[in-house]
Amino acid sequence: MTETPAPEGTPAPAGAPDPDAPIRVFLVDDHGLFRSGVRAELDRGVAGSPEIEVAGEAGSVEEAVAGIAHLRPDVVLLDVHMPDGGGAEVLRRVRPNQPEVVFLALSVSDAAEDVIAVIRAGARGYVTKTISATELGDAVRRVRAGDPVFSPRLAGFVLDAFSDRPGAAPAVDPELDLLTRRERDVLRLLARGYAYKEIAGELFISVKTVETHVSSVLRKTQLSNRYELSRWASDRRLV
Amino acid sequence: MLTRRRSGRLVAGVAGGVADHLGIPVLWVRVAFVLLAGAQGSGVLAYALLWMFVRQEGLDVRRAVDRRERQQALGLTVLALGVGLAAATLNNGVIGWIVGPLGVAGVGVAVVWREADEAQRRRWAVGARAGVLGMGGSGGRAMVIRIVAGVLFVASGIAVFLLGQLNLGQLQFGVLAVLATIVGVAVLTVPWWVRLVRELGEERRERIVESERAEIAAHLHDSVLQTLALIQRQAADPREVQRLARGQERELRTWLYGPTGYGRGGTKAPTLDERLSVALGAAAAEVEDTYAITVNPVFVGDVPLDDGLRALVLASREAIVNAAKHAGVEEISVYVEVEAEQDGGEVHVFVRDRGKGFDPDAVPADRHGLADSIHRRMERHHGTVRLRSTPGEGTEVHLAMPVGAAEGQDQDGARQDDARQDDARQDDARQDDARQDDARHDERGDPVPAPTDEHEDAPR
Structure with missing residues (x-):
């Protein structure tokens, strides 16, 4: 993807390179056992097209930065918790040089601040490690095609962070610091476990429109000044 | 420095x-x-x-x-x-x-x-x-x-x-x-x-670090090692292994990331029944343990419990149990949203599965689970229930309950239910006696006096 979370926020045209070429995936996780597990699952062939192949893997931030620069994968599956700064550090170091690489955070952590931190650092999506192989394959294809991947939990976190509680700081930039009604609806359905197609049916809009809304939510999550979002990140010196 | x-x-x-x-x-x-x-x-x-x-x-x-x-x-x-x-x-x-x-x-x-x-x-x-x-x-x-x-x-x-x-x-x-x-x-x-x-x-x-290390070691020993040992002994039964692993995962997660957990620097044990998310999370966990399925609760916002919300928790639990028993799925999504306003607001709970589904009109009238435990309980506290189910596509139960609503007339009934629920939670199934669950779940599977037909098609 040539797309970065640019202010316009529209997803890049899907499959800008060759849509049928296999998607090359790079695994970053400090647990060798988990890496080999994911690798085996992805190599065994996850049904669907295009195919997914594991191009390489890394167990530390240094290895990951070097490996991604060398192998130029399409998608990086990124662990959130690692020594030396974790997933956010990898994002911080790789993204300026290789904006075309797409990151999908894959983490065992359930903590909102961890998840929001990698999303804000530039990951295109977040899924938990308990995800099934088929769903993981779908998620990889979807981020590769330019669409963000929101697990229900992530949708919940984002809704929570953008919710207007009594006493919340007023929005500085309404364009970025508030979700539109439609975006909120889409997020709610995502949090309820709906697939994009089901959301489209429920709200009487097209799947493409759902994708646009989700992209715009992702962009707002990454760029918004909302206190809750900034605080999580800045508390941990991630921004 | x-x-x-x-x-x-x-x-x-x-x-x-x-x-x-x-x-x-x-x-x-x-x-x-x-x-x-x-x-x-x-x-x-x-x-x-x-x-x-x-x-x-x-x-x-x-x-x-x-x-x-x-x-x-x-x-x-x-x-x-x-x-x-x-x-x-x-x-x-x-x-x-x-x-x-x-x-x-x-x-x-x-x-x-x-x-x-x-x-x-x-x-x-x-x-x-x-x-x-x-x-x-x-x-x-x-x-x-x-x-x-x-x-x-x-x-x-x-x-x-x-x-x-x-x-x-x-x-x-x-x-x-x-x-x-x-x-x-x-x-x-x-x-x-x-x-x-x-x-x-x-x-x-160094002493502080040392005691910290000892605490972590003790915790891992008491929980994770025990579970791993159990898993090895149960290796032939994938269902049991799944249940043990999921239960342990949940416990460790609460310990690490929970509101009063280790990662939050909390020291006191979490008190149940205080907040909606804790109570509903516990209910979901209990069902998860009993039926060896995965329940993924997602919370947006939180409120302290009141009588209406306690009824909501029990109704949600019943809805999750129903899904676990009848839908034939491995995973159930639970989404809880609190629309907090200065005076009151509303709590919405969505329980969704992608299982068999059924025709709501065709449910026999003597099936108490839906009627008693969900509909009536919600109505007593001025809540609403909406049910959507399509055969083959799954079921979604939408429960809505106003926060701080006027007290329902049937207080005593609700209280009894609550008390029973607490009993059930106290003998919460630990991993080591998980095998006895089969016997036990019949006693405590349903908080309401359950009709016999509810149990015959339990997923075992």
Whole structure:
């Protein structure tokens, strides 16, 4: 993807390179056992097209930065918790040089601040490690095609962070610091476990429109000044 | 953190350390100290204080220092002392001749302190933990000579200073001499005092880390290791393994990331029933344990429980149980949203599965689960239930309950249910007796008096 979370926020045209070429995936996780597990699952062939192949893997931030620069994968599956700064550090170091690489955070952590931190650092999506192989394959294809991947939990976190509680700081930039009604609806359905197609049916809009809304939510999550979002990140010196 | 340089230093590495800390050339810092020395000698004082209280850097970092810089630094040091003395003399003639001998004493102190730095370095290098005063022995004769010389400097400085006060009487001289000696000894031993305090602090920190480690080890042993052992023994039964693993995962997650968990620095045990998310999370966990399925609750917002919300939790639990029993799926999504407003608001719970689904109109009237446990309970507390189900596509139950609603008429009924629920939770299935669950779940699967047909099609 040539797309970065640019202010316009529209997803890049899907499959800008060759849509049928296999998607090359790079695994970053400090647990060798988990890496080999994911690798085996992805190599065994996850049904669907295009195919997914594991191009390489890394167990530390240094290895990951070097490996991604060398192998130029399409998608990086990124662990959130690692020594030396974790997933956010990898994002911080790789993204300026290789904006075309797409990151999908894959983490065992359930903590909102961890998840929001990698999303804000530039990951295109977040899924938990308990995800099934088929769903993981779908998620990889979807981020590769330019669409963000929101697990229900992530949708919940984002809704929570953008919710207007009594006493919340007023929005500085309404364009970025508030979700539109439609975006909120889409997020709610995502949090309820709906697939994009089901959301489209429920709200009487097209799947493409759902994708646009989700992209715009992702962009707002990454760029918004909302206190809750900034605080999580800045508390941990991630921004 | 500010540390004093260990290599590439002239006196104590203070200037170098400050320069490293501020990211500016060391020359600037040295010049600044010289200039400050001109202001009532405050530069010299500042240097001494930094020397006393800033620790040396821990590792031997090699710095190349060329001769020119070394000479420059030496010149600046002499200049600083000179400037300090001159400033003092200019300001006040009396202070001038006091400062003279005290200056000599100061040089002596510097020599001894420097020796203490060396002793510290050697200790680190050898890795031996000598006693607090164990600076002898490893340094050799040169060190002893240097220390003796330093002490002599101090002593003679003080002596000359005192002799300058010849107009004093015998008694006053004696008292002053004792005081001066005490001050001299105190100043000379400053490095050892500082080290003593630091070591005490470090020891305390190590103890804290140690107990922390012990706590984590104990927790892992009690929970994770036990579960792994159980899993090995149950390896032939994938369902049981799944249940054990999921239960352990949930427990560890709560411990790590939960509202009062380890990762939050919380120490007190979480109290159930306080908040909606805790109560509903516990209910979901219980169903998960009982039916060996995965329930993924997602919460947006949270409120303290009231009677209406307790009923909501029980109704949600029933909905999750229904999904677990009848939908034939491995996973159930639960989404809870609190629409908080200043006065009240509403809580929505969505329980969704992608299982078999059914035709809501075709449910026999004697099926109490849906009617009693969900519909009536919600109605009693002014909540609403909406059910959507399509055969083959799954079911979604939408429960809505106003927050802080007027008390329902049928309070007692609701209370009884609550009490029963609490009982059920107290004998919460632990992993080690998970096998007995089959027998037990019949007793506690449904909080309402369950009709017999509810149990015959339980997923076992």
